Amino acid sequence: MDNIPKYAVIIYWSNEDNCYLAEVPDLPGCMADGKTLHEVGANIDVIIREWIERATLDGDPIPEPNAKLVHA
Numbered sequence: 504m505d506n507i508p509k510y511a512v513i514i515y516w517s518n519e520d521n522c523y524l525a526e527v528p529d530l531p532g533c534m535a536d537g538k539t540l541h542e543v544g545a546n547i548d549v550i551i552r553e554w555i556e557r558a559t560l561d562g563d564p565i566p567e568p569n570a571k572l573v574h575a
Contacts, residue, residue, distance in 0.1 A: 507555065511570040512547055514540065528570035530554050 514525045520536065523543040527533040527550075535550045537543030558565055 507552060508565075508568045510551060510568045512544075514543055514547075527551060527554075529566045529568055 510527045510529050512525050512527055514523055516522075517524050517536075522536045522538050523540060525535045525537075525543045525547040527547065530551065533547075533550055533554045535543060535546035537546050555565055
């Protein structure tokens with residue numbers, strides 16, 4: 504599965520969880536965490552692949568990348 508679409512990823516620090524969190528707006532429920540930016544980036548890459556694999560196995564559609572940052 505080398506042709507993974509490039510999805511927008513939102514990364515932010517969570518004081519509550521004491522780690523970085525990453526969310527993929529185009530893939531419902533697709534989230535990862537990590538103690539460093541490098542770690543959360545690596546983790547979200549894995550989770551995106553797993554999200555797509557699961558959706559494929561379940562016969563669910565894979566959304567096209569669509570999210571755009573409106574405000575930062």
